[in-house]
Amino acid sequence: MLFKLSLTGIKSRLKDYIVLFSGLTISSAIFYMFMSMALNQNFLGKNSMMSASMTGFIFAFGAVLLSIITLVYIVYANSFLLSMRQRDYGMYMMLGAKSGKIGILIFLETMVLGVVATLIGIILGLGLTQVVSNMLISQLGLTITGFVGFYLPAVFVTLIFFVALFFIAALFNRRTLLKTPVLELLHGSQKPVKFKQNAGFVWLQALLGIVSLAIGYAAMINVKILVLASIPIALVTIVLGSYLVFNSLFTAVINVVRKNHKTLYKGLRSFTLNQLRFRITDYTRILSMISILFALALGAITVGLGFEKLNQQFENFTYYDAQIVTKDQKVAKEVAKLDVKTKSTYDYKIDGGTVYFIKDEFEKTPLKAMINKSSNSMGFVTTKVGTYSVADLAKETSGGYYYLNNLIPNKKATEQSPMKNVFLTQAEFDAKPQTANSIDLLTVKDFKNDAKTLQAINNLQEKKDPRLAEYMQSTKVFSYLGVRAMTSGFEFMGFFLGIAFLTMLASTLMFKILSGAQSDVSRYEMLSKIGVRRGILRKSISTEIGVLFALPGILGIVHVLFGLQFFKAFLADPYDGIWLPFTIFIVLYMIYYLITVWLYQGIVLKKIK
Amino acid sequence: MQNLNVVDVQNVQKIYGKKNEKQYQALSNVTFNVKQGEFIAIMGASGSGKSTLLNILSTLDQPTAGSVKINEQDITSLNKNQMADFRGKEIGFIFQDFNLLENLTDRENIALPLSLQGVNSKKIDDAVDKIAKRLGISEILSKYPAEISGGQKQRVAAARALVHEPAILFADEPTGALDSSSAKELLDTMQDLNINDHVSVLMVTHDPFSASYASRILFIKDGQIGEELVRGTKTRAEFHHEIIDNLGTYAQ
Numbered sequence: 001m002l003f004k005l006s007l008t009g010i011k012s013r014l015k016d017y018i019v020l021f022s023g024l025t026i027s028s029a030i031f032y033m034f035m036s037m038a039l040n041q042n043f044l045g046k047n048s049m050m051s052a053s054m055t056g057f058i059f060a061f062g063a064v065l066l067s068i069i070t071l072v073y074i075v076y077a078n079s080f081l082l083s084m085r086q087r088d089y090g091m092y093m094m095l096g097a098k099s100g101k102i103g104i105l106i107f108l109e110t111m112v113l114g115v116v117a118t119l120i121g122i123i124l125g126l127g128l129t130q131v132v133s134n135m136l137i138s139q140l141g142l143t144i145t146g147f148v149g150f151y152l153p154a155v156f157v158t159l160i161f162f163v164a165l166f167f168i169a170a171l172f173n174r175r176t177l178l179k180t181p182v183l184e185l186l187h188g189s190q191k192p193v194k195f196k197q198n199a200g201f202v203w204l205q206a207l208l209g210i211v212s213l214a215i216g217y218a219a220m221i222n223v224k225i226l227v228l229a230s231i232p233i234a235l236v237t238i239v240l241g242s243y244l245v246f247n248s249l250f251t252a253v254i255n256v257v258r259k260n261h262k263t264l265y266k267g268l269r270s271f272t273l274n275q276l277r278f279r280i281t282d283y284t285r286i287l288s289m290i291s292i293l294f295a296l297a298l299g300a301i302t303v304g305l306g307f308e309k310l311n312q313q314f315e316n317f318t319y320y321d322a323q324i325v326t327k328d329q330k331v332a333k334e335v336a337k338l339d340v341k342t343k344s345t346y347d348y349k350i351d352g353g354t355v356y357f358i359k360d361e362f363e364k365t366p367l368k369a370m371i372n373k374s375s376n377s378m379g380f381v382t383t384k385v386g387t388y389s390v391a392d393l394a395k396e397t398s399g400g401y402y403y404l405n406n407l408i409p410n411k412k413a414t415e416q417s418p419m420k421n422v423f424l425t426q427a428e429f430d431a432k433p434q435t436a437n438s439i440d441l442l443t444v445k446d447f448k449n450d451a452k453t454l455q456a457i458n459n460l461q462e463k464k465d466p467r468l469a470e471y472m473q474s475t476k477v478f479s480y481l482g483v484r485a486m487t488s489g490f491e492f493m494g495f496f497l498g499i500a501f502l503t504m505l506a507s508t509l510m511f512k513i514l515s516g517a518q519s520d521v522s523r524y525e526m527l528s529k530i531g532v533r534r535g536i537l538r539k540s541i542s543t544e545i546g547v548l549f550a551l552p553g554i555l556g557i558v559h560v561l562f563g564l565q566f567f568k569a570f571l572a573d574p575y576d577g578i579w580l581p582f583t584i585f586i587v588l589y590m591i592y593y594l595i596t597v598w599l600y601q602g603i604v605l606k607k608i609k
Numbered sequence: 610m611q612n613l614n615v616v617d618v619q620n621v622q623k624i625y626g627k628k629n630e631k632q633y634q635a636l637s638n639v640t641f642n643v644k645q646g647e648f649i650a651i652m653g654a655s656g657s658g659k660s661t662l663l664n665i666l667s668t669l670d671q672p673t674a675g676s677v678k679i680n681e682q683d684i685t686s687l688n689k690n691q692m693a694d695f696r697g698k699e700i701g702f703i704f705q706d707f708n709l710l711e712n713l714t715d716r717e718n719i720a721l722p723l724s725l726q727g728v729n730s731k732k733i734d735d736a737v738d739k740i741a742k743r744l745g746i747s748e749i750l751s752k753y754p755a756e757i758s759g760g761q762k763q764r765v766a767a768a769r770a771l772v773h774e775p776a777i778l779f780a781d782e783p784t785g786a787l788d789s790s791s792a793k794e795l796l797d798t799m800q801d802l803n804i805n806d807h808v809s810v811l812m813v814t815h816d817p818f819s820a821s822y823a824s825r826i827l828f829i830k831d832g833q834i835g836e837e838l839v840r841g842t843k844t845r846a847e848f849h850h851e852i853i854d855n856l857g858t859y860a861q
C-alpha cells in the first residue's frame with residue numbers, strides 16, 4: 001500500500017524525476033568514460049612520449065578531481081531527491097505509517113534510482129566513449145591509438161564508486177527522514193535567515209574579497225617572478241576572494257539598490273532582488289565553488305586546445321622537413337606529392353670512419369639549421385634559421401660538425417666516435433673508389449599538411465633498408481608525430497575533463513536551485529493572488545535564476561582570463577583561439593540554465609492557473 | 610453613491626470535477642450584492658462553500674454558471690492577464706496566514722501592489738506612509754515580517770491590501786491566527802476603516818465575534834445562501850448574541 005502511494009508520489013513529479021535520473025546517468029557515463037581512459041594502459045602508453053608514469057599521474061590527478069566533483073554532484077542531486085520526497089513521506093508518517101517502513105522505502109528508492117542510473121550510465125558511457133573519441137579524433141585531427149569503448153576494469157571502478165556513493169546517500173536519506181520532526185518534513189525547515197547584517201562589516205568583507213582576488217590575479221600575471229610560488233598564492237587568494245565576494249559584495253550592491261526607491265519600486269523588482277539577496281547569501285559556498293570549478297574546467301579546455309600550438313612551436317625546432325637517402329621509383333613518387341619549397345642535394349662517400357663531401361656543394365648551397373635565438377626563464381625557446389660554413393662543418397668542436405654527422409645514415413657513427421667530415425674538391429671526390437651516395441634535404445611549404453606523405457617516405461626508405469630504422473628517428477616528422485601524440489593526449493583530456501566538469505557543476509547548481517523551489521511555491525501563489533500576471537512571475541524567475549547562473553560563470557571567466565597568464569610560460573599565446581572553448585562553455589551552460597528555469601517554473605507555478 | 614453595488618453576484622453555480630469525473634456541486638444559485646461602504650460577513654460551517662465563493666469573487670476561480678460583477682465590471686469575461694490586473698487594481702486581500710513575503714521588509718511588502726501598477730516611487734512612498742500611519746505601523750516599516758508580532762503582521766497585510774485603494778477588501782478568516790486581543794484590535798481597525806474611510810469589506814469567518822462587526826451577515830449552507838442578518842441599530846454586543854442564537858437554530 002505504502003509502496004503504491006510512494007509510486008504515485010513519483011508519478012506526480014515525473015518531469016523532475018526524469019531530469020534527476022538523466023543527471024545521474026550522465027554523471028556515471030562521464031565517470032566511466034574518463035576511467036576507461038585513465039585505467040587503460042594501452043591508451044596511456046601509446047599516446048604519450050612521456051614516461052607512462054607521468055601520464056598515469058596526470059590521469060590519476062584528473063580522476064581524483066572528477067571523483068571529487070562527482071561526489072559533490074551526488075550530494076546535491078540527493079538533496080534534490082530528498083526535497084521532493086520529504087513532504088510525501090512526512091505525510092505518510094503523520095498518517096501513521098511506521099517509520100521503519102518509511103526508512104526502508106526511502107533507502108530502496110535512493111538505491112534503485114542510483115543503481116539503475118549507474119548501469120544505464122555505463123552502457124551510455126560505452127557508446128559515448130566510442131563516438132566521442134572517434135569524433136574528437138577526426139575533428140581535432142588527433143592521433144589516438146588503442147582506444148576501445150569497452151574496458152572491464154573501468155566498468156568495475158564506476159560501478160563500485162557509484163554504488164558506494166548511493167549506499168551512503170541512501171543511509172543519509174533514511175537517517176534524515178527518521179530524525180527530522182514530522183512537522184518540519186511537512187513544512188520544510190524554515191531556516192531563520194539573518195537579514196540584518198552590519199552594513200560596515202559587509203563592505204569590509206567585500207573589500208577584502210576584491211583585494212584577495214586582485215592578489216591572486218597579480219600572482220598569475222607575475223608568474224615569471226614568483227615562478228611556482230604563484231600557484232599556491234593564487235589558489236588560496238582566489239578561493240578566499242570568491243567566497244568573500246559572494247558572501248558580501250552582491251548583498252552590498254543589492255542593498256544599495258534597495259535604498260533607492262526609484263529603482264526598487266519597478267514592478268516585481270523588489271521581490272526579485274530580495275529573492276536574490278537571500279539566495280546568494282544562502283548559496284555562498286556553492287557559488288564560489290562553482291566559479292572556481294568553472295574556471296578550472298574552462299581553463300582545462302583552453303589549455304588543452306592550446307597544446308595544439310605546441311605542435312606549431314615544435315615545427316620550428318628542425319630546419320629540414322625531409323631527408324631522402326633512398327633513390328628509387330616508389331620514394332620519388334611520394335616525394336613528387338610534396339609541395340617542396342627548397343631542395344639541397346649533397347653527395348658523399350663513406351670510407352670506414354670518414355665521410356667525404358664535395359666542398360663546392362656546401363659553398364653553393366650552405367647547410368642550414370634552426371639555432372636558438374633566446375630562451376626565457378621558464379625554458380621557453382625561440383629559434384631562428386642559421387647557416388654553417390664549410391669551416392664550421394669540418395671543425396670537430398663545432399655544433400655543425402655533429403649536425404652534419406647526424407644527417408648521414410651510418411650505423412657505425414656513435415656519440416663517442418663520430419665520423420670524420422672531410423671536404424674535397426670535385427676531382428678529389430671523384431677519385432675516391434667508394435660508391436657515391438647522395439642525400440636530398442627538403443623543406444616544404446606546409447609541414448603539417450605534408451606530414452602524412454613525409455611519414456610515408458620514411459616508411460618506404462626504412463622498408464627498403466631496415467638498417468635505416470634508427471636514422472629515420474632523427475627526422476623531423478618522426479619527432480613531430482611523437483610530440484603530437486602527447487599533446488593530443490593532453491588536448492583530449494583537457495577537453496574531456498572540461499566538458500565533464502562543466503556539465504556536472506552546472507547540474508549541481510541546477511539541483512541546488514531546484515531543491516529550494518518547493519519552499520517558493522507559496523510565495524508565487526501569493527503574488528499571483530495579489531494580481532501579478534503569470535508572465536511577470538515567469539520573468540522574475542528567469543531573472544533570478546539567470547543571475548544565479550551568471551555570477552559564478554562571469555567570475556569563473558575572469559578567473560580563467562587571468563589564469564591563462566600562468567600558461568604564458570609554456571605557450572606562446574595562451575589567449576589565441578580561446579573563443580572556441582568559451583563558446584562551447586557558454587552554450588552548454590545556457591542549456592542548463594534553460595532547463596533549470598523550465599523545471600523551476602513547472603514546480604513553482606504548477607498551482608497557479 | 611450609496612446604492613452602487615461593489616459586488617453583484619447573480620445565480621452563481623460552481624461544480625467541481627469534469628463532466629466525466631465525479632462531480633460535486635459546491636455552490637448553487639448564489640445571489641447577493643454588496644453595496645458601496647458595506648461591511649459584510651459570510652458565515653457557514655466547514656465545507657459549506659465559503660472559500661469557493663471568495664475564490665470566485667476574487668477571480669482566482671471561475672463559476673460554472675452565473676455572473677459576478679465587481680465595481681460594475683463583469684469579471685467572468687476577463688482573460689487571465691486581465692484577471693490578474695483586475696485583482697491587482699480593484700481587490701485587496703487579507704488571509705488567515707498573513708501571506709507576507711518574508712524576504713521583503715514591511716515597507717517593501719506594502720509597496721508591492723503599487724509598484725506592480727507602475728506608480729512612481731515618490732507617490733508609492735507617500736501612500737505607504739499614509740496607510741501605515743492609518744494602521745499604526747509606521748514604526749515597524751523597516752522591519753521584516755519575522756521580526757514583528759502576529760497582530761502587526763496582519764496590520765501590515767491589511768496595509769498592503771489597502772494601499773492601492775481597492776474597490777473592496779476581501780478577508781478570509783483574518784483573525785484566525787490571532788490571539789483575542791490582537792483579533793479585537795484588527796476588527797476595530799477594520800470597522801474604523803469601513804466607517805470613516807468608506808472601505809467596503811467582505812469577510813469570511815466562522816467566528817460569531819468577528820461577524821458581529823459586520824453590518825450584514827449572510828449565512829451559507831451546502832452551497833446556498835440561506836438566512837441574512839442585519840445589524841441595523843443594534844449594539845455590537847446585542848448583535849453578537851443574535852448571531853449565536855441564530856447559529857443555534859440554523860444548525861438544526
Ligand SMILES: Nc1ncnc2c1ncn2[C@@H]1O[C@H](COP(=O)(O)OP(=O)(O)OP(=O)(O)O)[C@@H](O)[C@H]1O
Binds near residue numbers: 635653654658659661
Ligand atoms: N478543488 C476542488 N475540487 C473538488 N471539490 C472541492 C474543491 N475545493 C473545494 N471542494 C469542495 O467544495 C466544498 C466547499 O469547499 P470550501 O473550501 O469552499 O469550504 P469552506 O466553506 O471554505 O470550508 P472551511 O470553513 O473548512 O474552509 C467542500 O465540500 C469541498 O470538499
Ligand SMILES: [Mg+2]
Binds near residue numbers: 659660661
Ligand atoms: Mg475555507
